[in-house]
Amino acid sequence: MTKLSTQFISFSVLAITTFICIPAHSESNVIGEELIILPDDPIKPITKDLGVVENIVPKKPSGYKLSETLEPIPHEDAIYQQEVIIIGSDDLWQRIKNGYAIPDSTSRLVATHENWYSSRPDYIRRMVERSQKYLFHIVEEVEKRGMPTEIALLPMIESAYNPQAYSTSHASGIWQFIPSTGKNFGLKQNWWVDNRRNVVIATDAALTYLQKLHGMFGSWDLALAAYNAGEGTIGRAIERNRRLGLGTDYESLNLPPETKNYVPKLQAIKNLMTNPGKYGLKIQTIANTAYFAKVSAPTQIDAHLAAKLAEISDDEFLALNPSNNRPVITNNGEKHELLLPILAAQTFRDNLANYNKPLVSWQTYFAKRGERMENIASKFGIQLSKLRHINNLPSQNKIKNASTILVPNGNKSDFNAPKSADNAVGAQDAETNRKISTEQESDNINLVAVDTVNSEKMTENNKDRNEPVKILNISHKVEKGETLHAIAKRYGVSVQQIVESNSLKNNQVKSGQLLTINTSAQEQSKDTITNKPSNTSSKASRAHSRSKKKTASPKKKRHQSVKN
DSSP: OHHHHHHHHHHHHHHHHHHHHSOTTTTTOOTTOOOOOOOSOOSSOOOSEESOGGGSOOOOOTTSOHHHHOOEEEOSSOTTSEEEOOOGGGBHHHHHHHTOOSOOOOOTHHHHHHHHHHTOHHHHHHHHHHHTTTHHHHHHHHHHTTOOGGGGGHHHHHTTTOTTOBOTTOOBTTTTBOHHHHHHTTOOBSSSBBTTSOHHHHHHHHHHHHHHHHHHHSSHHHHHHHHHHOHHHHHHHHHHHHHHTOOOSGGGSOOOHHHHHHHHHHHHHHHHHHOGGGGTOOEEOOBSSOOEEEEEOOSEEEHHHHHHHHTOOHHHHHHHOTTBOSSEEEOTTSOOEEEEEHHHHHHHHHHHHTOOSOSOOEEEEEEOTTOBHHHHHHHTTOOHHHHHHHHTOOSOSBOSSOEEEEEEOSOOOOOOOOSSGGGOOOHHHHHHHHSOOOOOOOTTEEOSSOOHHHHHHHHHHTTTTOOOOOOOEEEEEOOTTOOHHHHHHHHTOOHHHHHHHTTOSSSOOOTTOEEEEEOSSSOOOTTSOOOOOTTSOOHHHHHHHHHHTTOOOTTTSOOOOOOO
């Protein structure tokens, strides 16, 4: 009996030792791969790369046995010491994978797009870095509606998650709404703001539209196709096949090339994000927690000052509040909210309560027809190039149509974080000091505040000049017989601008040559325009062809994806 007990104990010790020594996922780990344990404070997105997302152990819901939720991994100091890793609900990618519900596409085009994306790891990295600010919110909204979580990946093929993305068909924002469809879904677009770029409002509109399309066509692949080409295009394609006795599923329809590639492209992104290691990619982990919070904003405030009060960079502020067209944020009497990083929200509230200087450093000015631009710039002490950029004015010497523009008001709105409580002021004094002085008077100048009412009226009368969109770089394919002068005239830029942007030796261009047209005074990110897969025709070229054919109503084509 004693001998048997001794053998049993020896066997037990051996079994326990063996369990501890076996590394987690020994068969599936890629050589050199590093598993990551999320920090205790997951507010900020994790910036470390992760090779194969599948190797992260998901946290199981309550009711599972403890042995099912834990797995041992090697410790960096003692290889035989067990370490527990529980990520699951802290890993947004795992949450997205758990919610997949769209059947996989069987199209041969999927492999084409997989190759295109996987051969551009830097592009994927930038896209994922941008998405970390918005992805949690979109996943939350998608799940609230009971939609497949693949929908949260859709902005990757629409805009590469760039909220400033703007296509040749005038589609804007991460969801790429064209103006007409945006208005149909309540996305405000005027001289001051373009809510197609508002991440929260546009996401709500996009999901509502997708749900509507799913209800119309009964499947997600057809709904996605309609989101790209318009419900009329898909409806007619289905009816055409029905009359011919052909299949009416997505793969059977005769669709435009871009729409035919649309669902396979989403499938390719889904495959890459699900198993990046298979494609030689490393995908940045994203914490499964909110990145931003909403805060109430004053009636009017400089965007730069709002960023300073939140103690974040202008770029960070713009990334979360990309819908503003002007340096002044104004709500025109409506409820107004800003998006700020979680940790910056309370900082903004505290600093705003103690701020005792003007909130606005701009004023509206009524520019007369024929008034010289350089005279206006000189009058208000602003660089001519900056005046043009702030007001989205064309490169002309005189004002063509009388209009209201923004100019400096002489006040400086700036903020330095207080070093002590002694710098704080009472709320009453702060409110009094925020009002801009009205002692100065000048012809045609409103010094009290930014005149949003008159400026919006002027916008309605001058829609062509005051289009409230931040135009980005456009890729243009030179057609036979086109001259550089004609191209410059079409896009409202100078020949010299095109020559400099494309490093041309002279003014001669050849048929088929691809030109980058910089239609903004501000230098844009290199992520704005790149090439698409070879089997997808040039969108700029298609836009040019449509302009020659007097393209059909925007309702037929919802949008055109931006070049990423």
